[in-house]
Every structure is written in C-alpha cells, then in structure tokens.
Amino acid sequence: MGSIRQRLTLIVLSGVAAVWLYSLYSSYRQAAHEVGEWDKARVEQVARALLVLDLDDLPVFAKASVPPRDDDGDNDQPMPLLYEIMATDGRVLAASPGVPAFALPGRAAGGQSAERARWYVYTTGDPARGRIVRIFEQCSHRSAVSAVSAKRVARPLLFALPVLAVLIWIAIGRSLTPLRILSKAIEERSSDSLETIEIKNIPDEVVPLVSALNMLLRRLRQSLDRERAFTSDAAHELKTPLAAIKVQAQVALTARDPQRQRRAMQRVVDAVDRSAHLADQLLALARLEESTPLPSSWVDLAQTAQACLAEQHANAQRKQMSLVLRSGGQVMVQAPPALVRILFDNLVDNAIKYGRAGGRIEIAACNEAGAFGLEVKDDGPGVDPQDMSRLNDRFFRGADHTEKGSGLGLSIVARIVTQLGGKLEYAAGIEGRGLGVRIRLPASIRPPR
Amino acid sequence: MRVLLVEDDRLIGSGVEDGLAEVGMAVDWAYDGRQAQLAMATTPYDLVILDLGLPHISGTELLDWIRKRGDHTPVLVMTARDAVADRVSGLGAGADDYVGKPFDLTELIARCRALVRRSQGRGTDTIEYGGLIVDPQRLTVMRGSERIGLTSRECALLVELLGSQGRPLSRARLQDSLYGWNEEIESNAIEVHVSNLRKKLGSALIRTIRGIGYVIEAPT
Numbered sequence: 071m072g073s074i075r076q077r078l079t080l081i082v083l084s085g086v087a088a089v090w091l092y093s094l095y096s097s098y099r100q101a102a103h104e105v106g107e108w109d110k111a112r113v114e115q116v117a118r119a120l121l122v123l124d125l126d127d128l129p130v131f132a133k134a135s136v137p138p139r140d141d142d143g144d145n146d147q148p149m150p151l152l153y154e155i156m157a158t159d160g161r162v163l164a165a166s167p168g169v170p171a172f173a174l175p176g177r178a179a180g181g182q183s184a185e186r187a188r189w190y191v192y193t194t195g196d197p198a199r200g201r202i203v204r205i206f207e208q209c210s211h212r213s214a215v216s217a218v219s220a221k222r223v224a225r226p227l228l229f230a231l232p233v234l235a236v237l238i239w240i241a242i243g244r245s246l247t248p249l250r251i252l253s254k255a256i257e258e259r260s261s262d263s264l265e266t267i268e269i270k271n272i273p274d275e276v277v278p279l280v281s282a283l284n285m286l287l288r289r290l291r292q293s294l295d296r297e298r299a300f301t302s303d304a305a306h307e308l309k310t311p312l313a314a315i316k317v318q319a320q321v322a323l324t325a326r327d328p329q330r331q332r333r334a335m336q337r338v339v340d341a342v343d344r345s346a347h348l349a350d351q352l353l354a355l356a357r358l359e360e361s362t363p364l365p366s367s368w369v370d371l372a373q374t375a376q377a378c379l380a381e382q383h384a385n386a387q388r389k390q391m392s393l394v395l396r397s398g399g400q401v402m403v404q405a406p407p408a409l410v411r412i413l414f415d416n417l418v419d420n421a422i423k424y425g426r427a428g429g430r431i432e433i434a435a436c437n438e439a440g441a442f443g444l445e446v447k448d449d450g451p452g453v454d455p456q457d458m459s460r461l462n463d464r465f466f467r468g469a470d471h472t473e474k475g476s477g478l479g480l481s482i483v484a485r486i487v488t489q490l491g492g493k494l495e496y497a498a499g500i501e502g503r504g505l506g507v508r509i510r511l512p513a514s515i516r517p518p519r
Numbered sequence: 520m521r522v523l524l525v526e527d528d529r530l531i532g533s534g535v536e537d538g539l540a541e542v543g544m545a546v547d548w549a550y551d552g553r554q555a556q557l558a559m560a561t562t563p564y565d566l567v568i569l570d571l572g573l574p575h576i577s578g579t580e581l582l583d584w585i586r587k588r589g590d591h592t593p594v595l596v597m598t599a600r601d602a603v604a605d606r607v608s609g610l611g612a613g614a615d616d617y618v619g620k621p622f623d624l625t626e627l628i629a630r631c632r633a634l635v636r637r638s639q640g641r642g643t644d645t646i647e648y649g650g651l652i653v654d655p656q657r658l659t660v661m662r663g664s665e666r667i668g669l670t671s672r673e674c675a676l677l678v679e680l681l682g683s684q685g686r687p688l689s690r691a692r693l694q695d696s697l698y699g700w701n702e703e704i705e706s707n708a709i710e711v712h713v714s715n716l717r718k719k720l721g722s723a724l725i726r727t728i729r730g731i732g733y734v735i736e737a738p739t
Contacts, residue, residue, distance in 0.1 A: 306572075309599035310528055313620035317534030320624035321541065330537055341530045 074249075078242045083235050090231070094224045101219035110183070113151070113192045113205050120155055120203045121196040128155050128164035152206040158197070169206060248273050252280070264291040303465045304352055307477070311348065314341040351478040354412055355464075358485045364406035371410065371435035371444055372397035378414040379433065382422060389427045393418075396434040401442075403511060405490055413486045416479040417446040417507055425450035425504060432500060443492070447499040447506040458496055483507070520635055520675060521545045521562070521696045525555040525581065526570040526597070531620070535568065535597075536699070538624045539631070543658070543671030546699040552576025556584065562695070564592050565635050568627075571598040571609070579612055586613040593634040597622065632656065639682065646681050649738055651720065653677060660720060667719050672697055676712045680725060685737035687728045709733075 120128070152166040170189055184191050188209050195202040252272060259265075266284040269277055315338055322334035372395070379393045386393050403410070414433075421431045425448035434445040453461065460466045462484040465477040487494045492511040499506040522544050526532035536546045547562065549555040552573050559567070567585065571578030582594060593615045598605065601619025609617055615637075616630050632655065636644055646653040652661040658674045660667040669677065679696050680688060690709045697712075698704050705711070713725055713733060726734050 306599040309620045310531065313599070313622060314528060314530035314534060316621040317531055317538060317624050317627075321534050321537045324624070325537065325541055330541075334534065334537060337530050337533060344530070 075239070075242050075246060079235065079239050082238050082242075083231070086234060087231065090224075090227050093227075097219070097223040098217070101215075101223075102213070105215045105219070109207070110192075113207065114194070116151065116153075117192060117194045117203045117205050120153060120205075121194065121199065121201055125163065154204040154206070156202045156204070158195070158200045158202060163201070166206075249276060252276065264288075264294065300464065307348060307465055308345065311341045311345040315345070348478070351482065354482055355478060355485070358409075358482065358489065363489075364408055366404050366406050368402050369405050369407045369410050371401040371403060372399070374407070374410050374414055375433050375435055375444070378411065378418055382415075382418050385419075385422050386431070389422060389425070389429075391422060391425060391428065392430045394430065394432045396432060396436075398436065401435045401437040403442075405511075409486050409489065413483055413509075414444075416483050420479045420507075421446050421448040421450075421505075424448070429504070430500060443508065443510040445506060445508045448504040449500040450504040452499065452504045453496070461496060462494075480507075483509075520565045520631075520678070521547070521699075522631065523555065523558055523562075523564045523567045524548045525552070525567065525573065525578070527551055527573050528570070531570075534624070535627065539628065540699065540702070541671065542628055543655075543675035543697070544631070545675075545695065545697050545702075548699070548701075552578075552581045555581055559585065559590065559592075565638070565696075566631055567592055567594045568631070569594055569596050569614070571596060571600065579609070582609075582612050582614060591638070593638045595627075595630055595634055597627075629656070646678065648681055648684075648735070649724075653681065662720075669716075669719065672708075673712050673716055673719075676709070677716055677720075680733060680735045684735055687732050687734035689732040693732065 152169045154165045154169050155163045157163055182193050184193070190207045190209050192205045192207075193202065248271065252267070256267065264287050266287055267280050269280055269284075272280055318334045318337040318341060322331050322338065325331045325334060375395055375397065379395055383393065418431065418433065425431055429449045432445075432447045434447075436443065436445075457466075461480045463477075464481045466481075484494055487509055490511055492509055495508040495510075497506040497508060498504070520543075522539055524532060524535055524539075524546050526535065526548065527550055532548050532550070536548050539546045547558055547564075549558050552575050555567075555569075556576070558564075569578050569582060573581065576584075578596065578598070582596070585592065585594065594613065595616045595618065596609045596614040597618050597620065598609070599620040601617065606617045615634055618627055618630060632644055636642075644654065644656055646655075650662060653659075653674070654661070655674055655678050658669050658671055660669060660677070675697050676693060679693060693709050694704060697709075713727075716725060724735060726736065728734055
C-alpha cells in the first residue's frame with residue numbers, strides 16, 4: 071500500500087474525474103437535445119418553403135443542397151440536406167441526386183419524423199397543393215454537432231486535470247508536513263532514548279497514535295529498567311563468588327602453611343559450587359520470565375514432594391535434619407510439572423539451608439475442606455520480622471546467612487506461584503519457631519470431581 | 520599492623536583474613552556492621568577493610584558512623600558495585616581507597632600498606648634506621664649489601680617497634696598488633712620473635728624494659 075499522499079491524491083483525482091465525466095455526459099446529452107430541436111426547426115422551415123415553391127423551381131432547388139448553418143468557426147464538413155418532392159399520388163416531382171429509396175408511407179398533412187438506415191427523414195404534406203415533401207439528413211451529422219459542443223465543454227477540464235493533480239499532490243504533501251517532522255524527530259532519536267514524544271504541535275488526527283506510542287515507550291522503559299536492575303544485581307551477585315574464588319586461590323598459591331593451603335583450595339571448590347548454583351537459579355528465573363507458557367498436565371503434589379525429598383535426603387542428613395511429608399493421598403493439580411518441581415526444590419532447599427542443624431522440616435500437600443495447597447515449615451531460627459516483607463525480593467538474603475544461598479530461591483517460588491495464579495504467605499514454622507511457607511493454589515487448577 | 524575486616528561473605532572474608540595473616544597483619548573479622556561497631560569501640564585499628572553490602576547496617580552507614588565519631592582510621596572499601604559513580608560516592612563519604620570485586624590479593628595488600636603508610640606520614644614503604652633498610656613487603660632487612668630474611672611476624676614486630684621509636688610498647692600491645700581475635704598465641708610468642716630478631720640483627724637493637732615491654736631507641 072502506497073503513501074497516504076498517493077492514496078489521497080488518487081482518491082481526490084478520481085472524484086474530480088468522476089464528476090467531470092458526469093458533467094461531460096450531461097452536457098453531451100444537453101447539446102444533442104439542443105441540436106435536435108434546432109435542426110428540427112430548420113428542417114421544418116425548409117420543408118414549408120418547398121411546399122409553397124413554384125413547381126418549375128423545384129428541380130433547381132432540389133439539386134442544390136442546403137448547407138447547414140455553420141458559423142461557429144470550426145471546420146466540420148457541411149452536410150447536405152436531400153429533398154424529395156412528390157405529388158399525393160406518389161409521382162416524384164423533383165428529387166436531390168442520391169436520395170435513398172425508402173418505402174415510406176406518404177402523408178398528406180402534418181409533419182412526421184422517422185429514422186431509417188442512418189438517415190433522418192422528415193415528411194410533411196400540403197393536401198391543398200397535393201404535394202408531399204421529404205427531407206433527408208444523415209444521422210451522423212447531428213451526433214457530430216453534439217460531440218463538438220460536448221468536446222468544447224470537456225476540453226478545459228481535461229487540461230485542468232493534470233494541473234489539479236499537481237496542486238492536490240502539493241496540498242496534501244503540505245498538510246502532511248507535521249507527520250514528516252514527527253517521523254524525522256523519532257528517526258533522529260538515539261536508540262537508547264525512551265523519552266515520551268511531545269504532543270504539542272501535532273495534528274489532532276495523529277495525537278491518538280502518538281499517545282499510544284508514548285504508552286508503549288513508557289512500558290518499554292519500565293521493563294528495560296527492571297531488566298537493567300536485574301542484570302546489574304545478577305552481575306553483582308556473580309562477582310561475589312568470583313571474588314571468593316580469586317582470593318582463596320591466591321591464598322592457596324602464596325600460603326606457606328600446607329594446612330592453610332588445603333583449606334583455601336577447599337573454599338575455592340565451595341565458591342565454584344556456589345557460582346554454579348547461582349547460575350542455575352538465574353537460568354531458572356530467566357526461563358520463568360519467558361512469555362510462552364509451559365505445557366500443563368496432571369501433577370500429583372504429594373508424589374512430587376516425595377521425589378523432591380528423596381533427592382534432598384543427603385543434604386538433610388548432612389545437617390542431621392528430619393524430613394517429614396504429611397499428605398492425605400493423591401493431590402492432583404493441573405500445572406506444568408517442571409514448575410511444580412522447581413517450586414518444591416527451592417522450598418525444601420531453603421528449609422534445609424536456613425533451618426537448624428538437627429532440626430525438623432515438615433512438608434504438607436493437602437486437598438481438604440476447600441484448603442488446597444502446600445506448606446513447608448521448619449523449626450530453625452526463622453526470619454527477622456523486619457525482613458519478612460523482603461523475602462520475595464531478588465538477591466535478598468536474611469541477616470545472618472552463613473549458607474551459600476543466592477537470594478533467588480524465594481523470588482523464584484513467588485514467581486511460580488504468581489504464574490499458577492496462587493497465593494504465597496509467610497508465617498511461623500513448626501510450633502511457632504522457624505519459617506513456614508504456605509501456598510494456596512486456585513480452584514481452577516483443581517481436578518474435576 | 521592490626522586490621523578490621525568487615526565482610527559478610529564467609530568465603531571472601533576467610534580468604535582475605537588468611538591472605539593478610541600470611542604477610543604478618545593481624546586481622547579481626549566482623550561479619551556485620553554491629554560487630555564492626557563493637558570492635559572499633561574497643562580496639563584501635565590501623566586500617567578498616569569494609570564491604571559495602573552488609574546486612575543490618577550498610578557499609579556506607581558504617582563509614583558514616585566511623586567518620587562522625589571523629590575516627591580517622593584509613594578505610595579501604597571493597598565492593599562488587601564498582602562503577603565510577605559508586606567509587607565517587609564512596610570516596611565522598613569518607614573512604615580512602617577502593618577495590619572492586621573480584622580483586623587481586625597482592626593489590627589489596629599493597630593498597631592496605633600504602634594507606635597505613637600514608638596515615639603514618641611516611642612516603643615510602645621501606646623504613647631506614649641506623650644503617651638498616653626494612654622492607655615490609657619483601658620481609659627483608661638490608662644492612663649495606665647484606666640481605667637478612669625475616670618471617671612475616673618478625674617483620675611485623677620490627678615495623679611496629681620502629682613505628683614508635685623511643686616509646687616502649689607493652690607485650691600485650693605488640694600481641695594485639697600481631698595477632699587477630701581468633702589466632703592461637705603461645706604465651707611467650709613475643710619473646711620468641713624478639714630473640715629471633717636479636718639473633719638476626721644484633722642484640723643491641725631491641726631493648727627490654729623490665730615490667731613494661733620492648734623499645735627501639737630513637738636515633739640520637
């Protein structure tokens with residue numbers, strides 16, 4: 071599709087052309103009618119003259135053709151009128167040479183016109199004198215006259231059309247100048263400028279477009295800001311284990327005490343583990359940010375919890391913790407299995423990391439009396455009340471963290487719960503100690519009964 | 520030289536602690552701002568190494584607190600956020616120097632030494648005394664063209680005594696500047712180091728003042 075300018079010019083021009091064609095047609099019709107009336111009067115006049123002419127003069131007159139009056143200055147050929155004068159009994163008294171032979175009914179009185187084989191024939195008679203006069207005229211002559219007059223009307227407009235086209239083209243171009251200025255301003259922006267476009271000096275028709283564009287720019291800037299903050303946080307978080315690796319490696323290189331050297335190397339390994347965990351968490355978070363939803367299927371929460379506990383068993387044993395699963399049989403939900411698994415992994419991993427050594431972790435998946443969801447509780451030191459509200463923040467870690475957490479676990483959990491349309495609550499853990507994470511899932515992902 | 524390290528990350532903290540101890544610095548390690556405030560209120564430090572991202576009290580707040588109480592101890596800021604703007608605001612808030620994570624341990628040590636040297640009004644790292652040139656960085660003492668090697672603790676002890684020439688230093692004070700909080704110290708550690716230094720540099724250098732401690736006399 072071409073430019074607005076092209077389209078507008080085309081539309082306006084075709085409108086003008088249509089009006090022009092109509093006026094051409096109607097003026098042709100008008101001219102033809104006028105010419106017909108005038109010709110009719112002329113033919114009648116001649117016929118009347120022939121009726122009263124002396125019988126001896128008739129052949130002379132008939133031989134001379136009567137040129138049509140043509141004083142309009144153009145060069146159309148004079149078209150002769152042909153005559154045939156007959157007595158009432160059908161005897162031809164006089165005739166122009168080349169008169170077509172028609173069998174036409176003779177009429178004694180009154181005028182009658184007829185068209186026959188491209189000839190216009192006017193017949194009139196005078197019963198008192200016993201004479202019938204026929205006057206022949208070629209039809210083409212009439213239409214030629216009408217055409218000439220129509221052409222005269224059409225010609226100036228025909229010449230005006232290209233001029234009109236140019237004028238319209240320029241006029242539309244000029245009215246589109248604000249648009250051009252706007253697009254130029256947008257074009258000249260630097261690629262990182264997400265400032266809104268000023269609405270001043272913009273035609274009313276374009277304001278909605280610019281407003282919509284501004285809204286998009288604002289949203290884009292917000293998401294870009296969020297992205298930048300995340301990248302900067304992520305880079306910062308990645309630098310910390312890297313700094314640990316570097317400093318421990320350098321200690322290992324320079325330490326003269328072999329025990330100190332060994333310890334430093336062990337810490338290098340720990341720091342690498344931590345970086346790997348952080349990278350995993352960042353990847354999980356990045357996948358959650360993707361807009362394409364993961365495929366859902368029926369997932370048994372109790373079974374997923376069981377699988378997760380089996381995997382975390384070794385970690386829990388290292389801290390002599392006991393893991394307890396409480397569930398009343400199957401708890402089926404419609405959700406992406408991968409998400410549910412990540413959810414459990416992060417919750418249990420967190421509980422083991424921040425719970426107390428020798429403590430207890432309880433996991434519950436329930437589906438009774440309208441309560442549908444899962445719960446992970448520990449009896450560790452818990453979280454400071456002042457830090458409770460920040461638990462979902464990315465990279466936030468509680469005050470006393472000796473563990474190798476990334477500060478991403480609970481923000482991943484929060485994101486998954488949001489994606490599943492559920493609700494996340496933090497409360498006290500087992501017997502009022504530690505931390506309890508309670509997740510309620512919406513009825514829509516419950517199985518049909 | 521006694522250093523307060525304020526760092527909440529165990530892996531980085533332990534590395535810095537070991538690295539500084541290796542070159543004879545006594546390091547006290549505080550895990551957060553509150554511990555750091557407690558330590559600074561009770562112990563004089565030659566240098567503070569401060570991480571900015573701390574729980575409870577942020578590094579910036581702690582720096583502010585240090586400067587507000589009129590403490591001019593040099594502060595070396597250590598942070599992962601090391602964009603120019605961060606450095607400028609950190610230095611503006613009273614930091615003396617900056618290292619970005621991940622940093623180089625040798626660079627960190629060199630910067631620590633430079634900061635302490637500057638705070639003591641010395642231009643160079645080496646100390647000259649009575650025909651001896653002490654280089655704390657290389658742990659050596661030069662007497663003419665003769666090179667005498669020292670252990671890091673011996674060197675730290677020598678530098679400490681040279682830093683307060685003419686003023687006797689108690690054994691407890693020397694212990695404080697040589698050993699951090701959680702280092703095990705033999706009860707006669709200082710005596711052992713002093714006797715080693717006397718063996719290497721001559722018995723006349725360090726004088727024992729009975730009941731008080733040790734002194735290196737100011738040159739006459």
